[in-house]
Amino acid sequence: MSSCILTVNAGSSSVKFALYETSEPPKSLARGQVQGIGSTPSFEFKSGGSVGKKPVKAADQEQAFEVILAEIQPLLAGNEVAGVGHRIVHGGPLRATPTELTDDVLEDLATFNPLAPLHQPHNLAGVHASIKAFPYALQIGCFDTAFHRNHPWENDIYAIPRKYYKQGVKRYGFHGLSYDYVSHQIARERPELSDKRLIICHLGSGASICAVNNGYSISSTMGFSPLDGIPMSTRSGQLDPGILLYLLETEKMSVEELTHMLYHDSGLLGLSELSADMQVLEASDDPRAKEAIDYFVYRVRREIGAMAATLSGIDALIFCGGIGENSPMIRGRICDRLGYLGVELNLEANSRNQRDICAGTTPVMIIPTDEEQVIADAVAKALIPAQ
Structure with a gap:
């Protein structure tokens, strides 16, 4: 057997x-x-x-x-x-x-x-x-949080009383299995980039962006919970905390109602009032669908700029996740205003979802993620020494 x-x-x-x-x-x-x-x-x-x-x-x-x-x-x-x-x-x-x-x-x-x-x-x-x-x-x-455990202190803490940091209120970051796979895959395929500054965009139903330097996570758009950062299918992404206070105090929302809204009724679904599915929104001629896409693209582009500032530059931009791997339109719109970072797309390669979609000085790639392979590798390493 x-x-x-x-x-x-x-x-x-x-x-x-x-x-x-x-x-x-x-x-x-x-x-x-x-x-x-x-x-x-x-x-x-x-x-x-x-x-x-x-x-x-x-x-x-x-x-x-x-x-x-x-x-x-x-x-x-x-x-x-x-x-x-x-x-x-x-x-x-x-x-x-x-x-x-x-x-x-x-x-x-x-x-x-x-x-x-x-x-x-x-x-x-x-x-x-x-x-x-x-x-x-x-x-x-x-x-998913493990890949982000080496963040610099200033990228992990929030500006609230320090005692809460000691209690574990900090920026954890998520999608770590995906970022682990993609960063290792880049090192295998493009060894000249293995110790460079990478910005990886995991764009799917859940979405986040990670700054990687020399194979290590430096910063992530997700923080204390998977709600933070860029907008997602049904999750809000980053919010002014004052909004939450307003909803609790003025709208008299319960914690349960607020939690449900932020996790289930926000993001692309909340903005478009149509669908949480990017494919559906791309195919729609409803102006609300366009506005939801506009906001998503804007926030992703803004966070790429923030990650570039964190890394003091960028040596490669990588897309993964369901949207990142399969939507030429979203990738194209995100990259359209990133010329200042040396980002320019090969439009034909991008339209075909090819692996290398770069036409500028900064490499731009699509790397299909494989979280299951990372998990299987970990199990194999635990099993084989015992055999």
Whole structure:
């Protein structure tokens, strides 16, 4: 019997998975997801040359995980799941490396649920479901916050009484697994950039921008929670704290109502009043859709400028994530006013979503991210020394 590695990425409306051979590096066998949980769920998968999609029943993440287990059984025949790797959005102030998910660790991670309510509870639910399904497998957590643990102090603290910093109120940064993969991929493909100043734009349903120098995160647009920074599909991004005080005091909103608005009713959806999906907005002729896109592009461009200032320059600009990898229009509009940074796009290459889309002095690239590979690598490193 041979062994394999399963990765699980449980979110608010989807559960992604990937299956790998236990090797170093792990070799991908299959990947896919259950998406649309609670509304119109469907199962998508890719295994070798086979690709498929079909409707399924999944009212919650636990049922989605059961669907995934049933669908991958043919691939598991005769194979033991030796390790399961999990994306955990929030690792807190101390966890900077992949960690075995013991009962004590899981109890501690649950204390961060209020800081990432769209993600952390579902991440941990996925862990508990996989422990039940594979009780003898090594369960490893990989943290989105870990990549950002080396920020300079001034990039981590907020200008509120220092005692709160000591309590853990600080800029954590997120999307770390994506930035980890992309920065390492750049080092492999373009070794001359491995120790340079990179600005990586992870633009998708969740979106953020990271300044990387010599392979290390220096600053990120996301801070204490995944609400901060640039606008997202349904999340607000950066707000004046006075707005929150106004809504609490004048509008008499409860904390629960405010939380729901900021996480579920804001961002592209709140601005357009049409959709949280960038593809839908791009195809719409409604002026509100155009205004939502205008704001998104403006904020991304503004934060790229801020990251360039943090790095004292820029040696490459990289796009990843669903929007970053697949929207020539958004990339084009973002880069249109970045000529002062040496950014100019090859319009033909950009229209084809090619890897290298640069026509100026600063390299501009599209690097499809692969968080699952980062997780599988971590599990393999934990497993192989024990074999």
